[in-house]
Every structure is written in C-alpha cells, then in structure tokens.
Amino acid sequence: MRRTTLCAALALCFLACEEGPPPAATEADAAPSPPAAPSSDAATRPAPAGDAAPPIVAPAPDAAPPPAPEDVPVEVGDPIGGALRPPAPPVAPPARARKRMNVDQLNAAVRAVSGGIGWTEVRGGVEIDLFEDLSATLGKPDYAQVTRENLQPTALFQKLFDDAARSVCATWIARDLGAPVEPRLVPPDDADVDAHLRDLVRRFHQRAVPVGGADEARWRWLLDSVTFVTGEPVAGWNAVCVGLFTHPDFYSY
Amino acid sequence: MRQITGLLALLCAWTGAAHGQVAPPTPAAADAVCAADDPTLVPGRLARALSLDLRGALPAPDEVAQAEAAGGVPDALLDAWLASPAFAGQVVRFHRGLLWNNVENVRLLAVNSTLQLDRGEGVWWRRNPARVYRGDDVPCRGEPARWDADGRLEVDADGREGYVEVAPYWAPDAPLRVCAFDAQDARASALGTDCATTAGSTDPGCGCGPDLRWCTAQNVDREVNRAMAAALERLIFELVAADAPYTELFTSRRAWVNGPLTYFYRHHLGLPRGLSLEPAPVDVDDLPELDWTDEDAWTEIRLSPAHAGILTRPAFLLRFQTNRARANRFYDAFLCQPFNPPDGGLPVADEAEARNPDLQQRAGCKYCHALLEPAAAHWGRWAEQGIGYLAPDDFPVQRDDCTQCALRGVGCSRECRTFYVTRALAPEEAPYQGMLNAYQFRRDAHVRNVEQGPRLLALQGLADDRLPACVTRRAAEWLLGRPLDQPGDAAWLAARSRDFVQADYSYRALVRSIVTDGRYRRVR
Numbered sequence: 001m002r003r004t005t006l007c008a009a010l011a012l013c014f015l016a017c018e019e020g021p022p023p024a025a026t027e028a029d030a031a032p033s034p035p036a037a038p039s040s041d042a043a044t045r046p047a048p049a050g051d052a053a054p055p056i057v058a059p060a061p062d063a064a065p066p067p068a069p070e071d072v073p074v075e076v077g078d079p080i081g082g083a084l085r086p087p088a089p090p091v092a093p094p095a096r097a098r099k100r101m102n103v104d105q106l107n108a109a110v111r112a113v114s115g116g117i118g119w120t121e122v123r124g125g126v127e128i129d130l131f132e133d134l135s136a137t138l139g140k141p142d143y144a145q146v147t148r149e150n151l152q153p154t155a156l157f158q159k160l161f162d163d164a165a166r167s168v169c170a171t172w173i174a175r176d177l178g179a180p181v182e183p184r185l186v187p188p189d190d191a192d193v194d195a196h197l198r199d200l201v202r203r204f205h206q207r208a209v210p211v212g213g214a215d216e217a218r219w220r221w222l223l224d225s226v227t228f229v230t231g232e233p234v235a236g237w238n239a240v241c242v243g244l245f246t247h248p249d250f251y252s253y
Numbered sequence: 254m255r256q257i258t259g260l261l262a263l264l265c266a267w268t269g270a271a272h273g274q275v276a277p278p279t280p281a282a283a284d285a286v287c288a289a290d291d292p293t294l295v296p297g298r299l300a301r302a303l304s305l306d307l308r309g310a311l312p313a314p315d316e317v318a319q320a321e322a323a324g325g326v327p328d329a330l331l332d333a334w335l336a337s338p339a340f341a342g343q344v345v346r347f348h349r350g351l352l353w354n355n356v357e358n359v360r361l362l363a364v365n366s367t368l369q370l371d372r373g374e375g376v377w378w379r380r381n382p383a384r385v386y387r388g389d390d391v392p393c394r395g396e397p398a399r400w401d402a403d404g405r406l407e408v409d410a411d412g413r414e415g416y417v418e419v420a421p422y423w424a425p426d427a428p429l430r431v432c433a434f435d436a437q438d439a440r441a442s443a444l445g446t447d448c449a450t451t452a453g454s455t456d457p458g459c460g461c462g463p464d465l466r467w468c469t470a471q472n473v474d475r476e477v478n479r480a481m482a483a484a485l486e487r488l489i490f491e492l493v494a495a496d497a498p499y500t501e502l503f504t505s506r507r508a509w510v511n512g513p514l515t516y517f518y519r520h521h522l523g524l525p526r527g528l529s530l531e532p533a534p535v536d537v538d539d540l541p542e543l544d545w546t547d548e549d550a551w552t553e554i555r556l557s558p559a560h561a562g563i564l565t566r567p568a569f570l571l572r573f574q575t576n577r578a579r580a581n582r583f584y585d586a587f588l589c590q591p592f593n594p595p596d597g598g599l600p601v602a603d604e605a606e607a608r609n610p611d612l613q614q615r616a617g618c619k620y621c622h623a624l625l626e627p628a629a630a631h632w633g634r635w636a637e638q639g640i641g642y643l644a645p646d647d648f649p650v651q652r653d654d655c656t657q658c659a660l661r662g663v664g665c666s667r668e669c670r671t672f673y674v675t676r677a678l679a680p681e682e683a684p685y686q687g688m689l690n691a692y693q694f695r696r697d698a699h700v701r702n703v704e705q706g707p708r709l710l711a712l713q714g715l716a717d718d719r720l721p722a723c724v725t726r727r728a729a730e731w732l733l734g735r736p737l738d739q740p741g742d743a744a745w746l747a748a749r750s751r752d753f754v755q756a757d758y759s760y761r762a763l764v765r766s767i768v769t770d771g772r773y774r775r776v777r
Contacts, residue, residue, distance in 0.1 A: 094741055095292050095775035096733035101305065104346070108310045143355040151734075206297040206317050253302040253776075 100151040100252050103140045106161070107131040110168055110245070113204055115183045117171050119164040130167075134160060153251065165245035169238050177234070186237045194220060197240070204244040219243075292775040296320040299774055303331065306732055306768065308339035309346070331769070335761045341493040344760065345486045347731050351586040352563065354485055356571045357478045360526045361517070365454035368435065368461070368470040376416045377470060378432040379461075382454045386434035387412040393432035406433050422464040422516065422545045423473040431465065438463040450523040466520045476513040476548065477521070484509050485568040487551060498758040499724060503562040503587075503711030508535070508554050512547030515540050529639025529671060532647065534560075534567070559634070559642055564707035567640040574638045576691070580628035583707070588714055589723035592621040610679045611694040626694070631710040633691025633703035636672070643672055645704070648689060656687025718750070725750040725763060732767050745772070 101109060107129070111118050119130045136142065138157060139150030169185070176186040183203060187196040197219045198209040209215045222243055227236035244250060294302060300320035304312035312320070320326045334340060348354075368377040374395030383390045391413065398415030399407045408414045416430040437460025440448055446456040449467055453459030461468035487509045492501050510518070518537050522530040534556075541552045556565075563569055564583065573579045585591040599617035609615040612622035634643040648668075655669035665675045674693050677683040685693045691703045702709060714720030726746055729737055737746055749766055756762035767773060 091740075092292075092777075093775060094739060094745070094772045095777045096772055097735040098776050099734040105305050105309050109305075112311045141350070143349060143353040144358050147350070147353050149350060202297070202317075203314075206301040206312065207295065208297060208321065249298075253298070253305055 098248075098252050100153050100157075102149060102151060103131055103135045103138045106138075106164075106251060109250070110164065113183075113245075114168050114172050114185075115181065117168050117175070119167050121167075130164065153248070158246070161251060162242070162246055165242045169241035169245070172241065173234055173238055185241050186234060193223070197223065200240065200244060205247070205249040207249065292777050294774050294776060296323070296325050300326050302773075302776075303768055304334065307334045307343060307764070308337060309343050310339065325774075331765065335765060336496075338490075338494060340761075340764075341490045344493045344764075345489050347728075348489050349486070351727065352485070352569065352582070353572055354482050354568055356481055356568050357475060359478060359528075359571050361477055361528065361530070362469050362474050362521060363451050363454065363524045363526045365451065366461075366468045366524050368429075368431065368465070368468050370470075374416075376430045376432050377435070379435050379454070379468070382435065385455055385457045386414075386432075393434065395430075398433035419465055421470070422466050423470075423476075425464075425544075425546065429465075429470075431461070435460050435468070436465070437461070447523070449520065451525070462520075466516075467524055474517075474521075476545075477517040480511050480514040480517075480548075481566070481568040481571070483511075484514060484551075485563055485566045488563060488566070493760055496759055496761050499753075499760045499763075500711070500715060500720075500758050501562060503564055504708055505562045506556040506558065506560050508556050508560075508566070509551045510535075510540060510543070510554055511549065511551050512543040512545050515543040515547075515552075516545045525639070527638065528571075529636035529641045532641045532644065534565070534640050534642045557642075559644070559706055561706055561708035561711065564632075564711070565635060565642075570635060570640045576629035576632040576635070576637055577625055579632050579635075579707075580625055580710075583710065584628065586727070587711075587723055588719045589726055590719070592625055595620060608679065610681050613694060627696070627699040627702055628710060630691050630695060630699050630702040631705075631707045633689065634706060643689070648672060650692055651688045653687070659686035718754075721754050721758065722746070722750045724760075725753050728760070728763055729767050732764065733772060745770075 107118065110131075120127050121130060122128070131138070136146070138160060139152070139154075141147055141149050172185045175181065176184050180186075185200070187193065194211070194216055198211070198216060201207055201209045201215070201219060209219075219240060223236040223240050225236075226239040227233050230236070297317045297320060300312045300317050303326055304310060304316070316330060319330055365379060365381045368379055370377055371392040374392050376392055376395055378392040380390045383392065387393070387408075389412075391411075393414045393416055394409065396415045398417050401407055406414050414433045417433050417436045418428045419431045419436050420426070420428045434457065437448075437458070439458065439460070440462070442448060442453070442456045442458025444456055444458060446452050446459055448456070448459035448462060453467065488505060488507060489502065491497075491507070491509075492499075492505065518533060518535055518540055522533055522537075525531075535554070536557070539554065541554070543550055543552065559565070564579070569579070569582075573582050581592055599620065602616035606616040612618045613626045615622070634645070634648070635641070636643065652669065652673060654666065655673035655675060658665035658669055659673070659675040659677075669675050672690060674682065674685045674688050674690060677686055682693065689703070692700070695703065711720065714723075726737055729746060729749065737743075749763065752766050753759070753763045
C-alpha cells in the first residue's frame, strides 16, 4: 500500500511539472528597456523639485470599476429579551456511568463468546487461567491489602486484555482451521462475509448491525485492509476478532 | 522529464500488478459522520448490561432476541434472572466489598502445633516441643520406634526416639512417619496436663493426639480460614436466594459448617495462636459428625440467640479484631456513616485532657469516640482478637476473682487478664477494676448495648431508617457505577428506600426497582 501511494504521489508530482508547453517568451522577458521619456501630459508630469505632493498616477484606461458595496440589513434590538446570560442548557436526564467489566465477568464473557476458549497458558504441564492468575493486576481486590476494586480501563488493563484477545483469537482460529465447531470465527469459504461480520458483532457486542450500513462497512474495511496488506484472509479475521474484543463495547457496558 | 515520468508509471504499474488487487475504498464521506449521541441503550445492549450486573455473564442469544422483540428486557426474563443462583452469587460478590471477607492471613493454630518434615531423617516433628522431648530442637531417628517391656519409649544416648506411622486427619489415606513423642495420643499427661491445649506443648507426656488432631502440617489449617469465609458468604447467598428480608443478614441464627470447620470447633479451639477462640461460639456437642475431608459437605446448624447474622460470624470477628473496628465497618458499610475527623482537624488537647483515659471525653477524640465507644460496646461480649462468646452466666459484669486479683495486682487468671479490667493505669479507671472490659467508662444508657449485642445496633439502624437508606444507596452505587450526588439523586434514593422498606426489605425487589429505572438504561 505504501509503495503504491508513494509511486502515485511521485507520478502526480512529475505530471504537475509537465502541464502545458513551456510559456513563450514575452516582451517582459526581453532585455529591460530604458526608462520612458517624460510625457507632456499634465496628469503624468512629475512634480517640480521642492514640491512634496506625490505623483498622480491615472488608472489604466481599460480597468473595470470596483463593484458597488451591497447593503447589509441590520436589525436593532435584543432577541433574548435583555438578559445578559444565555439561556441555561437543557438538563440531561439522569443516567448511570459506563462500567468496565470486572475480571470475573471478562473471563466468563470471553469464554461465552469464543465457545469455551479462555485466556490460559501451560506451566509445568498445568493449564493456568491467566484471568485468575493476573486478577490482582487487573484490579480484583484480595480484601486483605486491597479492598477496592479498580474498574478503570487503565493502560495496564488495555495491555493485558489485548494480550488476552490475541491469545484467544489465535486459539480460536487454530480450532476453526483444524476441527471447526460452532461458534466459528473464520467462516466457511462459501459464507456471506458481510452476514458473518454482522453475526460476530451481534455475538460480541449484542448489537444488531444494519445491513449495508456504516458499522458493517467499517468492520468489512478492517477485514479487507488487513487481508490486503498481509495477503492472508486468516489474518483479516484475526484482526476482526481482536478488534471486537478490545472494543469498548465488549469490555464495558 | 517525460522519460522519468514514464519510468515511474512503469514502476507503479508493476507494483500494482505484483499484488494483484487494488486497495479497498474507504467508506463514503457521508457514512463517516458519527451518529448523534443517544445515551439510551438499545434492547440488546440493555439485556447485556442487566445480565452482566445480575448474573455476571453475557445473555444467551435467545435472551437478546427476546429483548429486541420486546423493546427491552421482558419482566418475566428479568424476574427469572433475579431469582437465579447467579444473582445471589453476584450479591455475595458485592458484599465481599462491604465486608472485606478474607481471613486467610490469620494464623489460627499455635506455632507449637505445626509439624515440619525433616528431609534428612524423613520424619515429621515439632521444633519447640523437641526441646522438652529430646533436650534439643532435633528430630527423632529415622527408624521405627521401640518400646521396652514396661511400655516406655526407648531413646538412644542422645535422647532420640524413633518414628511411628500415623494416618493424619487431613489425609487418612496417606500415613506419615511422625516422631513417636510427637505422635503421643493421650488426652491428658501423667502430670494432668490437658494435651488438647497449648499447655500440652511443654509437657513431654503430650503429643499431637489421635490422628494428629491437635496438630497441623503444610498449612492444611488454612482450610479452616477458607471455610470461615465461605460460611459467611453462604449465609448471604441463602438469604438472597430465598428472597428473605435483608434484615436477617444481621439477625439470623442460621449457620453452615463443613468438615474442616467442624473439626476446628471440636479439636482446635484450645490451640490458639494469640487469639481468643474460647469460649466456643457454637455448641460443639450439636455439631454434625463430619470428617476433616468433608470439605464440600455443608450442613446447616442453628446458633444461640446471642448471634447476630454476619456480625458475629468468625470471618467477620477475625477480619475486624477489635470492637471498634467491628463497629466502624458496620457504620461505614451499612449505615453510610464512616468515622472521619472534622475538616479543620482535631483540636490540640492540653496535657490534662490528653491523659483522660475515657475517649468519649478526651478533647479531639470525642469527636468520633462519643459515638464509636457505645457502638463498639455492642460487641462487648465477643472476644477481641478472637471469636469467643462471653456468656453472662460465666462472665458476669463483675467477677470477684478478677476484682480481687486486680486489687492485689497479682495472680490474675487468663480469663481475668483477657476479658476483665485488672489494671488501673489512671485514677479514672479504678472504679472499673474487676468489671468486664466492655463496661469500662460505659454510660448507663449504653449498658444494654453490651447485653443485647450487635443485633440491637442493626435494629436501631432499621428504626431510624439509616440502615435501609444506606443499603439502598450502596446497591444503587453498585448498579449505576457512580456516586449518587447529582441533582435529583437524593429524592430518587429516598423513594427507592421507601419501596425497599415497603417490600419487606426484599433485596431482590430493591435491585429490580433500580435496574428498571430509566437511569439504568441511560449510559454516559
């Protein structure tokens, strides 16, 4: 993509330099002419020495006169009844705050969406649930030393959840390519890609995506652009998967 | 110039041909405009939020479809979620944040009760009692023990005996090689020492008892800590699942025990590590017959009338080990009245005032303690740094033996030293010598706090509406994810609190009234 853009830019640049034949030489390009001899016209006669008035220059005979100014209607009066302060903005109805999922909700949600795949790793032959292993880092209190649950989407949370998304998505893709079971991330070859994308958004975010709308176009664009850059459709679906997990519509509500 | 342009064109054409396709178009400019911000959740997202808050999990696809078809979560679906065990689990999780329910860092059993493995000899032994057994902190020999004709344990020139194989109570199928002195199972020594107490660790005639019941190893006693926390949460779970009045959280005599907890009550109360585990807070004779290994066999029991729901459970008493801490947690969590100093700080007391032992009157301190001391008195018959209950029959307001030893200054028993005023460090304390600690500086009007216990504190909170108002506020803060300090919140909270009371303190109804309000569906 970058190479193509650069080439296009360079080509446009050179084409711009090539527009039209080179301009023909004009009288202005000729050797400079000596200053004009004084004219006998009084309008252009220079002022005698010792007089401070500037020389009068008459306009060119064929210059168009400036247009007459337009009348702009001006009203006098106070449209808001004389108040010095603007009217108060409308009071928004009370609402709740958007909340981040806690660690337990995240763990359950990831497994529910992926059909049972969790964020795990094997240590010493034992499968460790990393949501539980890193729960303190992700804000879960132990109520011995930490008594308040941190539900802010901090940079550390974003980083760790990004790791979780990539791990789960990679495992999901491997399952789809090896022994696919529902739910599928990578659709069958004959599947309607747009419909599958809409199903995925509904599965991850519980949102209905209008057919052919901007929302669908954005996810399709992500899929297509990553596929184009990498040349691997699987990479495109991986990007969609990670994007759906790390979107605020997944981890917050 | 034209030649360069032509070369560039050829280069770009080759680049495009190498990839075989063209970059995808970007969305149309009109579609790139963001939609107007509407804070109201669409039905699917509302179902998602409700399911996460009420059940801790995403809704099923068919549940999302139901919500979309109905334009919101149908009442029947919402009621099903509220009646589910998952909702009770979420309420338990929320209350963990109010009660700070974790006592795993509390060491229950005495140091001398802990067996350790000597890898050289391959035997289990106890270090401190070894000095009593063998004259030095050394283990026994790594060979089977022998007895003489008189039944006495044979020792070598160094005073070391052999080992015996014992099936410990925590792993009956995995016998251990335990030093014979440590494995003695007599209930009482020849000197009359009760081997089931800490005194047994200094008597060579005492050991760990049958099945090593008076000892522990490899931190297996932590199962008791976990069981205590689980038992407290089980009470909350059962009350919410049954939609019982929320007030029973502070008045209920229902309790649950499992194997480790039962074993602890039966065999470990006399072996505390700096704690007051006795007098037993439960009737040990009425406990179910469970083995230590019956971890999952939760059995309901009924406690004495002195109990007050979660406020007298071992997990609460050990998490907040002083009466002031217990009162402070209750006030903060359930009355929304934390004890904070005034904005301008505490006044500086003069020297005489700073020595006043009565905190209810000491300058500065009285700002909080005028209220905190009477509140703490509700736990006056519950041991501090422990779980023991001081029944009035055995622990009257004033005890003659404690009064006498306090006046003489010597010879005070452990009970007097622990539970009664036996020293007067200031003249103001002298009148209280021989009296229960909770009665020191106790006003006449607050005597009933000691005798009626934490139950009275909760009922007072009900009578003056502080408790239901605070419970409503806490639930709303949990579900709405913000403090309730915006215009209109106070009146709304008051209305929800009235509904909570009129619904007979149904926590399920309270949550329902909050999540069905428009505030919950609008998100900013």
